Amino acid sequence: MxxxxxxxxxxxxxxxxxxxxxxxxxxxxGQSGIGKKQVALKFxxxxxCQNTQDFKKPCGECLSCKKIEKFTxxxxxxxxxxxxxxxxAIEQIREMIxxxxxxxxxxxxxxxxxxxxxxxxxxxxxxxxxxxEEPPGNTVIVLITPVPKSLPSTIISRCAVVYFxxxxxxxxxxxxxxxxxxxxxxxxxxxIAMGSxxxxxxLAENRETILDYKNIISDFQNGKYSNKKFKERKEAVDLLNxxxxxxxxxxxxxxxxxLKMKNxxxxxxxxxxxxxxxxxxxxxx
Numbered sequence: 001m002x003x004x005x006x007x008x009x010x011x012x013x014x015x016x017x018x019x020x021x022x023x024x025x026x027x028x029x030g031q032s033g034i035g036k037k038q039v040a041l042k043f044x045x046x047x048x049c050q051n052t053q054d055f056k057k058p059c060g061e062c063l064s065c066k067k068i069e070k071f072t073x074x075x076x077x078x079x080x081x082x083x084x085x086x087x088x089a090i091e092q093i094r095e096m097i098x099x100x101x102x103x104x105x106x107x108x109x110x111x112x113x114x115x116x117x118x119x120x121x122x123x124x125x126x127x128x129x130x131x132x133e134e135p136p137g138n139t140v141i142v143l144i145t146p147v148p149k150s151l152p153s154t155i156i157s158r159c160a161v162v163y164f165x166x167x168x169x170x171x172x173x174x175x176x177x178x179x180x181x182x183x184x185x186x187x188x189x190x191x192i193a194m195g196s197x198x199x200x201x202x203l204a205e206n207r208e209t210i211l212d213y214k215n216i217i218s219d220f221q222n223g224k225y226s227n228k229k230f231k232e233r234k235e236a237v238d239l240l241n242x243x244x245x246x247x248x249x250x251x252x253x254x255x256x257x258x259l260k261m262k263n264x265x266x267x268x269x270x271x272x273x274x275x276x277x278x279x280x281x282x283x284x285x
Contacts, residue, residue, distance in 0.1 A: 004175060005034075025140070025142075044073075078113040079092050172195070257278065261278045
């Protein structure tokens, strides 16, 4: 499993395993698209690697490691927002808890990764809290979020928090070289991605959208996105990430407004109304 950056975080997790100090719950915090989920999966491999010869795990070759990489491991399950939904429902958390009542099928750790954990419904978060208070043995729950403040403090206090930094420009450039972009487009993608490899790859694979993003400030000012229908709230958040990158360069005095609106949308505020307010804010001054 290829991971770009985050060596310190991986070393820390590996050290916890070596010293037998693994926490029952972790909170991975950092910008979207920087590889937090990949590190969570690698952590699951470390915990469940079946190679007894190498002290440094995971081996990446044993049956357990391969199943985790292919998302077919019975004891490593990812919970996230279901298709055409906007939040993680209590039923998903209840089903997760139900599965944790049994021993790991392959004899290692039961690992549950909750991606976009800030999108849990309130009752789902309350249900999760119960299992965090009394976790079963050999169980590790990893919550992933770019906005930890959206989670109840009672959940955060029961997790070991691991912070992830953004990737460097060089790390991102090395990964998008294979797309044969012009140097101008490479620089532009780097400015937009703001350390997010996921964002950079998405742009590199959809070059026709690069021009749109170059004009994103004027498009917002003209109300292009005020009435746009988004399939998922994440699309609106991603769009605001792009806007923030351009505003940081062209209108830095408006960056706080963009980030504030992004936070509102993350918390389930009406997207159309938020974009309309943002349009007016960008026009001022």
